[in-house]
Amino acid sequence: MKKKSDAPLPDQxxxxxxxxxxxxxxxxxxxxxxxxxxxxxxSEDEIEDGLKRVNDEIDEAESHKTGSNNKIAGWIIRYSHxxxxxAAVIIxxxxxxxxxxxxxxxxxxxxxxxxxxxxxxEANSGTTIRYSRLYPFLNRDIELNGEAFFSVQSHRNPFIxxxxxxxxxxxxxxxxxxxxxxxxxxxxSVTVTQGEVQFLPHQPNVVPVSITAGYESRWNPQxxxxxxxxxxxxxxxxxxxEMRFVFRELPLISIVQELERRYNTTIELDVPEAKQxxxxxxxxxxxxxxxxxxxxxTVKGLRYTQTTTxxxxxx
Amino acid sequence: MNQESxxxxxxxxxxxxxxxxxxxxLFRLMYPRLxxxxxxxxxxxxxxxxxxxxxxxxxxKQRKQIDLKKSLKSFLYHMVKNRCLNFIRDHEKLIVNSDxxxxxxxxxxxxxxxxxxxxxxxxxxxxxxxxxxxxxxxKETFELSRFEGLDHREIADVLNISAKTVNNHIVAALQYLRxxxxxxxxxxxx
Numbered sequence: 001m002k003k004k005s006d007a008p009l010p011d012q013x014x015x016x017x018x019x020x021x022x023x024x025x026x027x028x029x030x031x032x033x034x035x036x037x038x039x040x041x042x043s044e045d046e047i048e049d050g051l052k053r054v055n056d057e058i059d060e061a062e063s064h065k066t067g068s069n070n071k072i073a074g075w076i077i078r079y080s081h082x083x084x085x086x087a088a089v090i091i092x093x094x095x096x097x098x099x100x101x102x103x104x105x106x107x108x109x110x111x112x113x114x115x116x117x118x119x120x121x122e123a124n125s126g127t128t129i130r131y132s133r134l135y136p137f138l139n140r141d142i143e144l145n146g147e148a149f150f151s152v153q154s155h156r157n158p159f160i161x162x163x164x165x166x167x168x169x170x171x172x173x174x175x176x177x178x179x180x181x182x183x184x185x186x187x188x189s190v191t192v193t194q195g196e197v198q199f200l201p202h203q204p205n206v207v208p209v210s211i212t213a214g215y216e217s218r219w220n221p222q223x224x225x226x227x228x229x230x231x232x233x234x235x236x237x238x239x240x241x242e243m244r245f246v247f248r249e250l251p252l253i254s255i256v257q258e259l260e261r262r263y264n265t266t267i268e269l270d271v272p273e274a275k276q277x278x279x280x281x282x283x284x285x286x287x288x289x290x291x292x293x294x295x296x297x298t299v300k301g302l303r304y305t306q307t308t309t310x311x312x313x314x315x
Numbered sequence: 316m317n318q319e320s321x322x323x324x325x326x327x328x329x330x331x332x333x334x335x336x337x338x339x340x341l342f343r344l345m346y347p348r349l350x351x352x353x354x355x356x357x358x359x360x361x362x363x364x365x366x367x368x369x370x371x372x373x374x375x376k377q378r379k380q381i382d383l384k385k386s387l388k389s390f391l392y393h394m395v396k397n398r399c400l401n402f403i404r405d406h407e408k409l410i411v412n413s414d415x416x417x418x419x420x421x422x423x424x425x426x427x428x429x430x431x432x433x434x435x436x437x438x439x440x441x442x443x444x445x446x447x448x449x450x451x452x453x454k455e456t457f458e459l460s461r462f463e464g465l466d467h468r469e470i471a472d473v474l475n476i477s478a479k480t481v482n483n484h485i486v487a488a489l490q491y492l493r494x495x496x497x498x499x500x501x502x503x504x505x
Contacts, residue, residue, distance in 0.1 A: 007464050016486040021493075028493045029461070034439030035446055036462045041360060042347045050350075050364055051342050054371045055335075061376060 007033075097133045104128045105146070107264035110243065118153040124240050126261035147178040149241055152195075163188060166201040166219060166226075173197060175211075176237050184251060184276070190226075191216040191237045199226050236282075245283040245292070251276050255296070256313075263289045266310035274300055274313075319464060320386045327387040330378050338378075342371055345388070348463060349395050355458070356399035366402060370394045389469035392459070396473060445495040449488050456484040 009029040017025050042050075105111040105123045113121040113129065117136040123129055127146025132138060136155055144163040152159045154172035161168045163179040166188050173195025179188040190199050192211045199217050200208040206225050211217050215229035216237065236246040243262070247255055253275040256267045269275060281295060293304045293311060304313045323344070329337035346367060353363035370391065374381075381387065446454060452474075459470045460481075467478040474481070 007461070010460065010467070010485075012467065012482050013460075013485050013489065016482065017489075025489055025493060028489060028496050031438060031496065032442045032446070032461055032492055034435050035442035036439075041354070042350055042364075046364075047343060047346055050346055050368055051339060054342065054368050054375075055339075057368075057372045058335075058375050061372070 100130045100132050100143075101135075102128065102130045107261050110241065117155050119155075119159065120151045121148050122151075122241055123148040124261070125264070144177060144179060145181050147176070147180070147240065149176045149238060150174065165203070165221060166199065169198040169200065170195065176234075178237075180257070182257065183254060187218055187220045189216060189218045189237075191232055191234055193234045193238070201226060239283075243286040245281065245287070247279055247281045249278040249280050251278055252296070252300070255279060255281075259289060259292065260310075265289065266307075267293075268307070268310075268312040270312060270314040271302060274302065320388050320466070320469065323388050324383060324386065327381050328383055330375070331381045331383065333378065338371075338375060341387075345391055346371070349391060352392060352463060353395050353399050356396070356403065362402070363399075366398045367395055370398060386469045386472065389465060389472040392463065392465065392469075392473040441495075441499060442492070445492055446488075449491060453484045453488040453491070456481050457488040460485050 009026055014022055014025065103111070103113060103123070105125055105127045107125050109125055111123050111127075113123065115121065115131070115135060117140070119136075119140075121129060121142070124147040127144070127148055129146075129148065130143040132141065136157055138157075140155060140157045140159040142150075142159070142161045144161050150159070150161065150170075151174045152170050152172055159170050159172075161177055163177060164181050166179075168175070168177060168190055174193045175195075175197050176191040176193070177188065178191075190197065190211055192213050192215055194213050196210060196212045198208045199211055199219065200206070201219050201221075201223075203221070209217050209226040209229065211229045214231055214234060216232040217226045217229045219226035236248065239246040240262075245258070245262075247258075250258075253269060256269050259265070260267050277300065279296065279299065281292075281299075283292065289311075293313070296302070297304050297313065302313050302315060304311050306312075323341065326337045326341045330341065349367045349370070350360070350363045353366050354360060357363050357366065373394070374391070382390075446457065449457065455474060456470055459465045459473065460467070465473065467481045470481045471478040
């Protein structure tokens with residue numbers, strides 16, 4: 001083997017020195033090669049021994065590569081972080097799906113919701129409706145506060161409306177529920193226009209009442225069971241769907257709340273004794289709030305005035 | 316690249332295609348030199364052997380990534396150097412507390428010069444001592460150029476500096492060695 005210390009002085013180094021210095025530098029370069037005094041620190045045997053160890057290591061590494069056990073272990077290690085990420089995504093999606101959808105109808109507006117199974121919910125101003133994002137696959141449970149008209153399509157899951165302490169269960173029908181949490185006595189009215197529903201207050205020992213088309217039943221927490229269904233003019237009950245008003249012997253306080261929601265305004269009723277006095281009125285076409293207040297005040301012998309936020313009714 | 320580097324890169328091409336014979340050939344050619352180079356950093360022959368063997372194992376495992384456009388020789392020196400420095404970093408305390416720091420270690424190897432060149436033997440020792448007093452960078456470049464047969468481009472790759480800087484270091488080293496040699500000769504004459 002050629003000895004490396006015999007290598008000549010590279011040109012680019014030599015060129016850096018003055019012409020007259022070059023012979024001397026050449027000698028220094030040549031002699032410095034003598035300093036490589038440990039060039040043979042490894043014997044032939046030591047080199048072969050090193051090579052054998054390297055080859056053994058390589059053989060072992062290569063056989064590991066093809067071993068199926070290690071392949072699977074490697075696969076698990078390599079993809080474990082992907083599995084963790086996937087699990088996190090699944091958990092996030094499930095949490096998202098478990099949080100129900102909530103729809104609140106702004107004051108002054110009516111909203112129609114069309115659900116995935118073709119059922120529709122028409123909701124009056126100020127109504128809140130809540131249902132599962134998995135509707136209708138797990139269940140068809142609807143939470144209601146307010147007034148809404150339901151048109152329910154047939155489905156293997158029963159359609160259940162849960163509202164302020166009672167539920168109404170159906171499989172395929174049309175009905176109206178009026179159930180405002182702030183209504184005096186917490187009255188709930190269920191009116192059926194097509195098919196049949198089960199009206200079930202959430203209280204022990206209360207027998208559900210079956211309501212058929214054209215009938216209405218009411219219930220409040222003071223009653224041991226819902227009222228016997230009575231025939232009712234359903235078009236009057238559903239007048240709100242056309243922005244009309246039909247007040248049948250309704251307490252003044254309820255009428256005021258209704259007006260507040262429909263016209264998105266505030267009405268102060270400064271006549272405590274008038275709150276429970278009932279009123280019957282029909283508006284066959286959408287009317288202005290002033291004309292309705294005019295009528296109420298005329299009938300009840302009251303006055304009203306406009307305020308910065310809405311209206312005030314007084315004696 | 317110089318002639319030897321060219322033939323090494325010919326081996327590299329075969330190794331890239333998983334030719335184990337070419338790998339053995341490269342090992343026999345470069346192992347002693349790389350061990351000697353590693354001893355410079357580790358001051359221990361056995362440690363140096365281990366580091367260089369690991370370097371070769373890694374080279375084989377990563378043979379598919381060998382860049383044929385670059386000098387495999389300087390790549391090997393570069394890998395060995397990095398591994399030595401990593402080893403020192405990871406075992407700093409160990410080395411400080413042991414005899415491994417003993418710089419005299421390299422001289423404990425029997426020097427293999429023939430009887431008839433006893434003068435050369437003496438001069439070699441002198442040169443060795445002078446080289447060891449060079450600034451680190453100059454010493455490094457000079458040794459790679461003089462003893463390892465690397466060209467400027469290859470040294471530049473190993474040390475991550477420019478070829479021009481390599482040349483400057485070697486020139487400075489030679490100037491210093493010339494002064495030493497001159498002084499030494501004048502003393503001999505007296």
